[in-house]
Amino acid sequence: MNPRLGVSDDDLEIAAAIGRYATAELAPLAAELDEQARSATCHLPGLSALGVMGMNLPERWGGPGVSPTALVLAIVEIARCCAATASMIGAHYLATDSVLIGGDDALRARYLPRAAQGVILGAFALTEPRAGSNPADMSTRARRDGDHYHLSGVKHFISNAGEADFIVVYAKTDAQAGSRGISAFVVDKDAPGLQISQPEKLMGIRGGHAFELALDCRVPATQRLGEEGSGFRTAMKVLDNSRLDVAATSLGIAEAALAAAVSWSRERLIGGEPLAEKQGIQWMLADMKLRLEAAWALTLQATHKRGSGERFSLESAMAKLVASEAVGFITDRALQIHGGYGYTRDMPLERYVRDARILRIYEGSSEIQRTIIARHMLAA
Ligand SMILES: Cc1cc2nc3c(=O)[nH]c(=O)nc-3n(C[C@H](O)[C@H](O)[C@H](O)COP(=O)(O)OP(=O)(O)OC[C@H]3O[C@@H](n4cnc5c(N)ncnc54)[C@H](O)[C@@H]3O)c2cc1C
Incomplete structure (x- = not known):
């Protein structure tokens, strides 16, 4: 590096x-x-x-x-x-x-x-079948019942849930208060009334399992994170951090795909000369490199702001958007440079394409990142 x-x-x-x-x-x-x-x-x-x-x-x-x-x-x-x-x-x-x-x-x-220490594994349950990009639409409820809450609802696409020891579940404690009515709870895996599906059949990141949860369970009030109604603010801060993880995942796949493309273009002979001699291939490599470096710059900029202790929602959204779109471009071009070989499972190129695709969808899709960026601009 x-x-x-x-x-x-x-x-x-x-x-x-x-x-x-x-x-x-x-x-x-x-x-x-x-x-x-x-x-x-x-x-x-x-x-x-x-x-x-x-x-x-x-x-x-x-x-x-x-x-x-x-x-x-x-x-x-x-x-x-x-x-x-x-x-x-x-x-x-x-x-x-x-x-x-x-x-x-x-x-x-x-x-x-x-x-x-990795002794226990966690999962994060925000998304629902009818509430993904706009989590304030969630319908999972948490009703107070003495010193417990009764959680009821369905969460969808929850990574790690089937393997996790605890799941942070976001639910509405006040159905009339929109995003201000959301609270977060830590639910242990053995909570009675928690049902977890088989893993979804995914296109990529197939070793990163995602599950559906059906909740009909009692959770002690001491398992609530912070005040009632503070869950949405917590989730947004958590997502600021996690969007940098997604940007970093994008950079990692992109680095691997670009390295593979460079070495293949040096080794593969077309008409007796390496593919790398063709101007069309050189320009493709240059465009891949440019997008990778732009994504690195935005990611490190966001990382520094995170380190300074200031809010970095804008920088994190920009890094996630640019890095996840860059890795889509780079993995596609890397596969193209490998020709038919790239399309086979004998090489990792097609896996890079499939793995990269989710990065434009989860933790806020590309459209949602653009909305966050525009809101910051318009509020300034
Ligand atoms: C493999 C995988 C793992 C996941 N892991 C987790 C997890 O661990 N925890 C968790 O809580 N969630 C998780 N998710 C859910 C993920 O975050 C959501 O899928 C994502 O936020 C999009 O929500 P949705 O699928 O409901 O799409 P929708 O919200 O229905 O969006 C559909 C399309 O409409 C677009 N769109 C939506 N709103 C707008 C708008 N205002 N303007 C323009 N376009 C818009 C979206 O960008 C998208 O392209 C995971 C998903 C997958 C596939």
Whole structure:
């Protein structure tokens, strides 16, 4: 990886250690996880030993206390070798960030140190069958019943849910109050009345399983994160963080696809000369590189702002949008440069195309990122 503006030697050292692990342990299994739709949770012991499962958390709550830049570089290295594993980790961070941002110290102490060690796995349940891009439309309800809440409703496309030990569920405590009526609850996997489907059959990131949840369960009021009605604010802050994870996953897949395209174009002979000699191929490579570097710049800009402690919703939306669209372009062109070979499952190109596609959809689609960016401009 090239040293880039604002990246410290410590950040590079952490990324290099994760990169060595990812190359040795994740890359050799990536095609198998994809082919068999086998869960990337098989990598939890190795990832946990390296501290990856808590990398989003401060030392006080069991994390290694690395910078936001090191976190991004680590995810790039993981996604470069196995995007499904990066997605599984990202879903765990969505859950632990929810507890960190929304919870009190009792809940943080109960979940975060074990989650940071990878002893317990988390999931984040915001989306519903009829409420994706606009979560304020959710119909899952949490009705107070003495010192408990009764949660009822259906959540859809919830990554990790089937493997998770705890799920952060967003539900309406006040159905009339729109987004201000949403609260968040930590639901343990053994909560009576929690039903989890078989994994969805996905196009890509097939080792990163997503499930439907049916909730009809009682949850102690002490499992609520923060005040009633604070859930939407918590979720939006969590998504600011997670959009950088998606940008980093995009960069990782894009780095892998571009490297494959460069080496194939050097080796493949057409009419006795390497493909790389053709101007049409050179221009394609140049366009891929430009988009990759633009995505790096926006991602690191957002990462620095995150490190400064200021809100970075705009920067995070821009990084997610540009990086996820760049990886779509780059994986498509990389496959094109490989010709028919790229279209076979003997090579990872078609997997890169499929894995990259979700990055423009989840954690706010490209259309929603554009809406966030425009709202910031118009509010200024
Ligand atoms: C594999 C996978 C894993 C996921 N993991 C999780 C998870 O762990 N937790 C979780 O809570 N959710 C998760 N999701 C859900 C994901 O975040 C949603 O699918 C996403 O937010 C889009 O919602 P939707 O599918 O309901 O699409 P819709 O909201 O129905 O949108 C359909 C289309 O309309 C567009 N659109 C919507 N509103 C507008 C608008 N205002 N202007 C212009 N266009 C618009 C969208 O961009 C999209 O192209 C996951 C989804 C998948 C597929």
